[in-house]
Amino acid sequence: MSLPTSVDVAIVGAGTSGAAAARYFAEQGARVVCVDRRPLAEAGARWVNGITRTAMAEAGIELPASAGFGEPHPFHLVSDAGRVVVRDHDVIDVDMRALVALLQRQAQEAGAVMQGETSVLGRDRDVLITDQGRVRARWIIDASGLAGARLLDQSAVGTAHLCAAAQAVFEVKDNEAARAWFAAADIPPGEVYARLGVAGGFSVLNVRLHDGGHTVGVLTGSIPSLGFPSGKAILDRFVREHAWVGARVFGGQGAIPLRRPYDRLARDNVALLGDAACQVFPAHGSGIGAGIVAARMLASTLGAGGTLRDYEVAWHRRWGGLFAAYDAFRRWNQTMDPVQLGELMAGGVLDPSFARAGMDQTMPRLSLGALPPKARALSKQPGLVPGLARVMAQVGAAHLLSAVYPRSENRRFSAWQLGMARVLAV
Numbered sequence: 001m002s003l004p005t006s007v008d009v010a011i012v013g014a015g016t017s018g019a020a021a022a023r024y025f026a027e028q029g030a031r032v033v034c035v036d037r038r039p040l041a042e043a044g045a046r047w048v049n050g051i052t053r054t055a056m057a058e059a060g061i062e063l064p065a066s067a068g069f070g071e072p073h074p075f076h077l078v079s080d081a082g083r084v085v086v087r088d089h090d091v092i093d094v095d096m097r098a099l100v101a102l103l104q105r106q107a108q109e110a111g112a113v114m115q116g117e118t119s120v121l122g123r124d125r126d127v128l129i130t131d132q133g134r135v136r137a138r139w140i141i142d143a144s145g146l147a148g149a150r151l152l153d154q155s156a157v158g159t160a161h162l163c164a165a166a167q168a169v170f171e172v173k174d175n176e177a178a179r180a181w182f183a184a185a186d187i188p189p190g191e192v193y194a195r196l197g198v199a200g201g202f203s204v205l206n207v208r209l210h211d212g213g214h215t216v217g218v219l220t221g222s223i224p225s226l227g228f229p230s231g232k233a234i235l236d237r238f239v240r241e242h243a244w245v246g247a248r249v250f251g252g253q254g255a256i257p258l259r260r261p262y263d264r265l266a267r268d269n270v271a272l273l274g275d276a277a278c279q280v281f282p283a284h285g286s287g288i289g290a291g292i293v294a295a296r297m298l299a300s301t302l303g304a305g306g307t308l309r310d311y312e313v314a315w316h317r318r319w320g321g322l323f324a325a326y327d328a329f330r331r332w333n334q335t336m337d338p339v340q341l342g343e344l345m346a347g348g349v350l351d352p353s354f355a356r357a358g359m360d361q362t363m364p365r366l367s368l369g370a371l372p373p374k375a376r377a378l379s380k381q382p383g384l385v386p387g388l389a390r391v392m393a394q395v396g397a398a399h400l401l402s403a404v405y406p407r408s409e410n411r412r413f414s415a416w417q418l419g420m421a422r423v424l425a426v
Helices: 016-027 053-059 096-109 175-184 231-241 288-303 308-333 338-347 352-360 368-379 382-403 411-423
Strands: 006-012 032-035 048-052 075-078 083-086 091-095 113-115 120-124 127-130 133-142 162-172 192-196 204-210 215-222 245-257 270-272
Touching: 006 016, 016 032, 016 096, 016 288, 048 053, 048 162, 048 288, 053 091, 053 288, 075 352, 083 352, 091 096, 096 113, 096 288, 162 231, 175 204, 192 338, 204 231, 215 231, 215 245, 231 245, 270 308, 288 308, 308 382, 368 382, 382 411
Parallel strands: 006 032, 006 133, 032 113, 075 192, 133 270
Antiparallel strands: 048 091, 075 083, 120 127, 127 133, 162 215, 162 245, 192 204, 204 215
């Protein structure tokens, strides 16, 4: 299939954020082409990911039952010293293969041209250059991921801020042994075993039984450059050590940017979207919901006659402070060892309300009644107080700065960039 030579919007990347953008623009009547270097059926993430129902509702996406794994289920955040159970949260597990296919189909039904096995070679002003031809576009959107087309020559993400994640769904070949393993951890079947700091610092192991115990999902992640095993290594070790885990059904792995989103999300006629923009929630590396919501914001802004700068301003003023705040918290958290994390949980500093806020991608709300017990808990761990105080100051300053993200690109913007960098010690 040949590419159109001229369109309103050319999108690079047909994963969740790219396919969503193709749908939203096409629904507004724009002429859209969306390309991906892989076959369309292999584009985007190929694993199970957590997405908030709030993000799906804001994006206007209704998932078929076959794409999900039920309603939100309790999370047991486990450590040697303590446990935090989050029962009332907004996160659902979604099969990314089904979500990508849904968004691609909706984009095509709205009139977008979706084409796989097409590599992007570069850009010449308003022309997207591919190995299948040149496409002139009013707007070009880079939704090609962390290591994709890099159409704005955005800076590389430092290795200290790259999470090596892996997730897979396996058959359960011994249901009784699987249930016994969860029972030993005092976790009912279908609820999540989440081991924080499993390999030290920013690392996690999440395990949950699906389909009445016929399959099990295993999610892992860490930052290898800080001296920890990769998410895949953690996952492989878990499978080796538990004979009840059977054959792999599906899954995937990849690098996820944990740093806050780039200061510039657009330039000239090019906009960044999703992982390419680092629109990933830094606390745990979930970027699916953020990328889809950003895609709708971009399409709505341009469809209403706005500019790419308007998109940058709107996104940063609404979401920038939240993402920067959790980036600061994540940087502090990854310096801790499993013992310190356990003490935070056991002492009540990290409690269900704080954990839920992170899962739901919202700011925690601290009541006056919660202050005395947290203060008492911190008094027993004086070494953590300076770091936590610094993080709280960073959170407040990041929110204030994001709220005044400049509309112009003059010296004031340069001063804003410098201020945010100093606040977060980037």
